[in-house]
Amino acid sequence: GQQVMQIPQYQHVQEGEDFTTYCNSSTTLSNIQWYKQRPGGHPVFLIQLVKSGEVKKQKRLTFQFGEAKKNSSLHITATQTTDVGTYFCAGADNYGQNFVFGPGTRLSVLP
């Protein structure tokens, strides 16, 4: 079945440093979604990318969807302590089925 992987599993950065997490799917995705989960909280939707090669920005966050629609990345510029949490990618196959979440990347930001 479809598998979604993310790297790294953990990332510790100093406040002000940049951070990137990568998401890779074993199959072509119809779209990719990104969620953030604060410690002790629930996943909160950040963004959805649909088109091949699409790039979207939300303030310090930049999201990319690969040309082959099998990979994606989330880049945070100049991290802040409020960025702490686990970032998940999620997607379904080209038929809109088999929706799965990646294992997540846990980000720690040291002040």
Add this chain to the structure above:
Amino acid sequence: DAGVIQSPRHEVTEMGQEVTLRCKPISGHDYLFWYRQTMMRGLELLIYFNNNVPIDDSGMPEDRFSAKMPNASFSTLKIQPSEPRDSAVYFCASNPSGSNNEQFFGPGTRLTVL
């Protein structure tokens, strides 16, 4: 809107007992999803409903798990009998248009089976 509501927020029970988790989706959302989150397995989709009908239950781990949605504003996830390996956080999520779009998660139920 109050968002997705789940109860209880915490549940501690003993092995062999029946556990019922409850969820009220956002009004007007036709899709409801049940997830389980553990350190080992991450966030797993257990089952989802569309217009109160179960569409995909392939993620339900075994026959001890069952889910119902008797109406558009209420769903339950039942585990009978419960086992220690069922300990996890169970999330309910809803949206108006299916898994291919933004899902709104509830606060979760933290289940501990002793």
